[in-house]
Amino acid sequence: MGGDAGPEGEGGSLRGNRDFVLLWGGQLVSELGVRATGVALPLLVMAMTGAPALAGLAGFCGALPYVLFYLPAGVLVDRWDRKKVMLVCEAGRCLALGGIPVAVWAGRLTFPHLMVASFAAGTFFVFFSVADKSVVPALVPARQLPAAVAHLEARSRAAGLAGPPLGGLLYGMGQALPFVYDALSYAVSFTATFLIRTDLRVERAQPPAGLGHELLEGLRWLAREPFIRLSTALVGAINLTVEALKLTLVVLAVRHAGSSATAGLILGCYGAGGLAGALAAPRLTRRASPGRVAIVLTWLWAVLLLPLALVPPVPVLCGLAAAIAFGGPLWNVVMVGHQYRLIPDGLLARVKSVVLLVSWGTIPLGALAGGLLLDQAGARTTGLCLAAFMAAIAAAATLSPTIRAAAPAP
Template sequence: MTALRRNRDFAVLWGGQVVSTLGAQVSGTAMPLLVLATTGSPADAGLVGAAGLLPFLVANLPAGPLVDRWDRRKVLLVSEVMAGLAVVSVPVAMWLGVLTVAQLVAVAFAQGLCLVFFGLAERAALPLIVPAAQLPAAIAQNEARGRAAGLAGPPLGGLLFGAGAALPFLADAVSYALSAIGLLFVRKNLTGGAPPEPLLRAALSGLRWVWRNPFVRTAILLIAASNLVFQALLLVLVVLAQRRHAGPGGVGLMFGIYSGGGLAGALAAARLHRHLAARTVIAGVNWVWAALLPLFAVAAGPVQLGLVGAACAFAGPLWNVVVVSEATLLVPNELLGRVTSAAMTMSWGVMPVASLLGGYLTSSLGPVGALWPLEAVLLAAAVVSLRVRTA
């Protein structure tokens, strides 16, 4: 078996996504700062954040059957090109003096839509690029990729925004272009090959598969709960850090430390996933999160906030590697796009609601008060996690 590091197609795809994910983290950190600098409204920032996540609710189900039917390599390529064109419109509008919140909503939605198609196509292509025995290691490397970008991207995004509000978005546009060029060198045939059938019927087949598998169903519902909390928490932490006298660089530093915990967790998960049962990971991670969230209320500044976030983020990659690997190996590849889209609709569909919820809770209760409803959700998820049965 060819070593994963010598798998050319995986290396090309992985390397391009290192650059693209870094760019997305840079602009993602800058986006709420730009909205807050433009309008001063956390609710507007929550609206833009929700627009970027809305495609996970409305587009995942129809996208899954299409990804199973189309050439996934082309889906990956077109997604990167279209996302790059959307994000470059932000600095252009800034230079022309016509930037509005409505445009930022549209840009965020376009980027989210491209991310939906890219994520589904990448997940479905991965078992065609790497052997089944190497799939957990490949998923762990993808986790490390995202976490490393999350470590470097927020501080860089904050620094670039401080130097010039347009710079983070220009950097993201360049990263999309570089990733698209890399995808031209992927040689593996990644065509899904699913037979054409009515889109609604195909989408519902993925939902039925998920709902009939108790392990996958429960794991997805728990992921939905944690996604709701941690997506809402992002805006809460931005406002909380600003209330504690952090500028753009401080906000970027906070998220950089936060993501550093995720990177450390991804590196640990590459080794630990072989030694821990899925049920142990699911219950343990949910209880760790429930125990850590209240510490944000007493953290004194951006560094302390980042350290608490890092502890939360450390646990996440182990969850992803263990649960995603087990679920991916259960699903026939010709169904993988549909099943993944159904799972993403259920687990990520809550995120636009979470972004709006973060804005609403922060505006009405303040950033500290907003933590307690989120803690209640995590405690409920932790109790449910004790009842999970593995596949």
């Protein structure tokens, strides 16, 4: 999918699309803040408490809204002005994260405060992400959707590359600084979203029915699409594993290298691998069937996770992190492009909210399970568990006739 030169896609460059560029640029700055905080939050919790399990609990609080709010968010975003939803969410995240450095400077920061702020930011993220992913077809012509997905992947992976080292560097300069940057990044994203001119409201042929009825409408559509349903379940299991992996990498860096900058470096290599995958995705996935992508990548990830059990040195950890992350964009470009081609516009937010609930709802479990495993069993056993779980995911994909037979959408 897409052109040979990178994520320009078969529909040509998107640089002339003012509103898409605003969305892309604002979210690039915002995602840099999210990734920086993703390194800083567990480091801050471990500095306050010395307990990896509590670092996992803080991550659990931030991801718990994925389970609680994705389904109602999908119904409500299909009713509301999606631009206003995005603006409110960015303002809310700015306030939630901005309170952390204020508490640090006042000497009043507590672990419950971090949990509440993390939960609030996660809640605003849920509503923003449903709206953000639903507006792409409104901003981009259908022929440019593959290019748009690749651009969004490159944005996310670029933030994953630069954000963790930035978070580690800022944290080393002062515990509050990553959270200051994160709060300011939401203000930038708010401004960029405000400048979008396209009408992002959903046109409905009929007035909204009850929340339950509209939610069931999205669920019924998804039930009739077996590949999207099964591939979404696979993503949920994969994301659980990856979230535990990220915490494992941070703990290994702190315990074996004793440096917050090393944690940022390892997660930065994870981001570099993801960015390389995003740039290569249009070329590598052009003729790939979704089923083949699912099977090959899950087995590859299972093999790459196994060396974690050996607690390798930092250079090896960097290489493993980059190699694991390389496959993520390949998966997303194929699967998300497949979804955009099949899901009707009037059901987009509702169906995507279900997909996001399953895909992202396992993340709190991954953070919690990773923290508990590291705390109780150590890094070696955690690495073995992650590799075994990913192998089970790969076996399930391989044995599924629906996955094996899946072909690209027309």
